[in-house]
Amino acid sequence: MKLKTHFAAAASALALLASAAMAKDTVTYATQLEPPHLDPTGGAAQAIDTVVYLNIFEGLTRFTPDGAVVPLLAKSWEISEDGLTYTFTLQEGVTFHDGTTMDAEDVKFSLDRARAEDSTNAQKVLFSAISDVSVADPQTVVVTLSEPNGSFLFNLAWGDAVIVAEESAETLKTAPVGTGPYRFNEWVQGDRVELVRNPNYWGDVPELTGATIKFISDPTAAFAAMMAEDIDAFDNFPAPENMIQFEADPRFQVIIGSTEGETILSTNNAQAPFDNVKVREALAHAIDRQAIIDGAMFGYGTPIGTHFAPHNPAYVDLTGQSNYDPDKARALLAEAGLADGFTTTLHLPPPAYARRGGEIVAAQLAQVGITAEIINVEWAQWLETVFKGKNFGLTIVSHTEPMDIGIYGRPDYYFQYDNPEFQDVMTRLNATTDPDQRTALLQDAQRMIADDYVNGYLFQLAKLGVAKAGLQGVWANAPAAAIEIGALSWAE
Amino acid sequence: MNRSLFLGGLLSGIMLLLAIVSFVWTPFDHAVMNIPDKLQTPNGTHLLGTDHFGRDILSMVMVGARTSLAVALLAVGIGIGLGVPLGLAAAATRGSWLDEVIMRGNDLVFAFPSLVIAILITAVFGPSAINAIIAIGIFNIPVFARVARGGSLSLWAREFILAARVAGKSRARISAEHILPNIANLLIVQGTIQFSLGILAEAGLSYVGLGAQPPTPSWGRMLAEAQTLVSLAPHLAIVPGCAIIVTVVGLNLLGDGLRDRFDPRLMEGRA
Numbered sequence: 217m218k219l220k221t222h223f224a225a226a227a228s229a230l231a232l233l234a235s236a237a238m239a240k241d242t243v244t245y246a247t248q249l250e251p252p253h254l255d256p257t258g259g260a261a262q263a264i265d266t267v268v269y270l271n272i273f274e275g276l277t278r279f280t281p282d283g284a285v286v287p288l289l290a291k292s293w294e295i296s297e298d299g300l301t302y303t304f305t306l307q308e309g310v311t312f313h314d315g316t317t318m319d320a321e322d323v324k325f326s327l328d329r330a331r332a333e334d335s336t337n338a339q340k341v342l343f344s345a346i347s348d349v350s351v352a353d354p355q356t357v358v359v360t361l362s363e364p365n366g367s368f369l370f371n372l373a374w375g376d377a378v379i380v381a382e383e384s385a386e387t388l389k390t391a392p393v394g395t396g397p398y399r400f401n402e403w404v405q406g407d408r409v410e411l412v413r414n415p416n417y418w419g420d421v422p423e424l425t426g427a428t429i430k431f432i433s434d435p436t437a438a439f440a441a442m443m444a445e446d447i448d449a450f451d452n453f454p455a456p457e458n459m460i461q462f463e464a465d466p467r468f469q470v471i472i473g474s475t476e477g478e479t480i481l482s483t484n485n486a487q488a489p490f491d492n493v494k495v496r497e498a499l500a501h502a503i504d505r506q507a508i509i510d511g512a513m514f515g516y517g518t519p520i521g522t523h524f525a526p527h528n529p530a531y532v533d534l535t536g537q538s539n540y541d542p543d544k545a546r547a548l549l550a551e552a553g554l555a556d557g558f559t560t561t562l563h564l565p566p567p568a569y570a571r572r573g574g575e576i577v578a579a580q581l582a583q584v585g586i587t588a589e590i591i592n593v594e595w596a597q598w599l600e601t602v603f604k605g606k607n608f609g610l611t612i613v614s615h616t617e618p619m620d621i622g623i624y625g626r627p628d629y630y631f632q633y634d635n636p637e638f639q640d641v642m643t644r645l646n647a648t649t650d651p652d653q654r655t656a657l658l659q660d661a662q663r664m665i666a667d668d669y670v671n672g673y674l675f676q677l678a679k680l681g682v683a684k685a686g687l688q689g690v691w692a693n694a695p696a697a698a699i700e701i702g703a704l705s706w707a708e
Numbered sequence: 709m710n711r712s713l714f715l716g717g718l719l720s721g722i723m724l725l726l727a728i729v730s731f732v733w734t735p736f737d738h739a740v741m742n743i744p745d746k747l748q749t750p751n752g753t754h755l756l757g758t759d760h761f762g763r764d765i766l767s768m769v770m771v772g773a774r775t776s777l778a779v780a781l782l783a784v785g786i787g788i789g790l791g792v793p794l795g796l797a798a799a800a801t802r803g804s805w806l807d808e809v810i811m812r813g814n815d816l817v818f819a820f821p822s823l824v825i826a827i828l829i830t831a832v833f834g835p836s837a838i839n840a841i842i843a844i845g846i847f848n849i850p851v852f853a854r855v856a857r858g859g860s861l862s863l864w865a866r867e868f869i870l871a872a873r874v875a876g877k878s879r880a881r882i883s884a885e886h887i888l889p890n891i892a893n894l895l896i897v898q899g900t901i902q903f904s905l906g907i908l909a910e911a912g913l914s915y916v917g918l919g920a921q922p923p924t925p926s927w928g929r930m931l932a933e934a935q936t937l938v939s940l941a942p943h944l945a946i947v948p949g950c951a952i953i954v955t956v957v958g959l960n961l962l963g964d965g966l967r968d969r970f971d972p973r974l975m976e977g978r979a
Binding site for chain 1: 739740741743744746760761762834835917921922923935936937939940
């Protein structure tokens, strides 16, 4: 009897050992774009956040997969009555990967660095409300704002607001040092970034011991790599047509969610004839959103009628206001004195939503007499001519920053919408902390840009996640660009 | 009638016919998208199926033939139009500095990998069918210049040319009136082969997005767009791929057949 128990114990121990040896404890994750460098506080590219956010770097607050903002390095905070003073209490025992302690001085340094005159932070506007950052004690930071800012905690959750150490701040681009659960190991340019688990992590130690993030830009190669199981998961798969095959294959799970990407037919509001609101309204009625979603995205995507994410509680469905009605579009063009149509340019960056969507948009515009000459451009060229040069008529692009309706309050932004009333709403929104009032203002803003037909609002970009069947913890939605390795695990 | 001439003529004739017919008639409007009908396999309505936008592939291939043939034809035209006079001039002034300048210039153009330079040209001046024509055309110039010079050199030593010179005709006039007609067969054979290479080059350029721009259909771009869909709807890649193969094989056979018929060296052997 006793012998038997021993046997059983030995056998189960063996089995445990075997399964521990067999179980996968790393992950190979792929994403389409390679970051230009690895410093999220020094570049606008979303690809940087995809690799480092929540893995290497952490901020005072963070986004959860469903888009909520929760404490991270700040354990808790108090907001003064007037909404001007934020007192953050920091987590204890947090160290950077180089062994130095993360304390209030580092927070002060990071925030001051980001908002400094000569700061290279791509989202400086996030910190514009800060008037002073002071250290009360090593675990307490007091941030004073010059005016109340209802989205301040949200702003601090961005990848651009992560906490860095003064000692390593200069070399973050190639040797990122943060407080996150994973440490930077190696970056093979053009191929992959390797991360290893941080054994000294202050929070719960994550399940996986390491991760490789591979960069595969070509959709065909991405499909091949996934099919050959060279990669375990793809962050946002570039070819929607392949999702059917992944769904049919028991080796894979398909996780469809939403991104923060409002895909729009961006219109140069400062260029004739688009400076005429009638022409922009005609444009809106000439576009059949469902055809674009079906044709370019194989059905993945949610139609939008304004520049706002449908999954946000403050969203107003205004798609009916710009319904597909080519006759109305023709009539509006005639009213604007352009009964014979006109010719314009349509700049298309590389992603499928733009290239394919653009072909469909051009065909639809042709139906109402507008000739849109397609110009395919690479991203660098797009940034140069369209975004910086503002030398375009139309373009298709997905604005992937979360809650970015504020760009309509910037008259020098590339589509050049200049409406003082809207700018006023944005100013009031920034000064409002009451959630109900904020919602009301956000809805006003959504209606305003829909009434002005600033851009052609097409659809909310879907997140087409695909992963091996056993992988758990994959973010379905993308409230921010991120692959949170710490949340991943393999099913038994 | 030799076999390759017949087969080549037949295959390239079919493609030419498709291209010509497309000017007056295609089964559907090649530009009209009908998204609910996308990715149909070949059937009674759409003989070669539909693409990812629900466009009729047969219509696209027909109009695409037009694009391919026009680009290749004009590119060969540039090659003949500039290369042949250069070659004739070089042969007429054999050994002079002009001959040297022309032929070394040719070597220079030859030394560059043609497709890479074509990519450079279209990248600098923007992708369009016109720029593709120019890019492919430039690389046809030295080919025709060499053929023209080589063919002419042997003729310059012949008695009838000597007679023309004695009669007081200028070198330029002799080149135009006596040399050119006698090397025409060489040029036709070379032209056919360059034509097929031009079609391949156009397909290659539009495959990488540097040829004719949408919505103008082009075989190369159809192939590129079919890439991610190949496991879902293989006909999207097979159809334009076959169109390219048939045209290029047809033109090569035609070129072979024409050479058998016209090449003076082969003719002498036969006589």
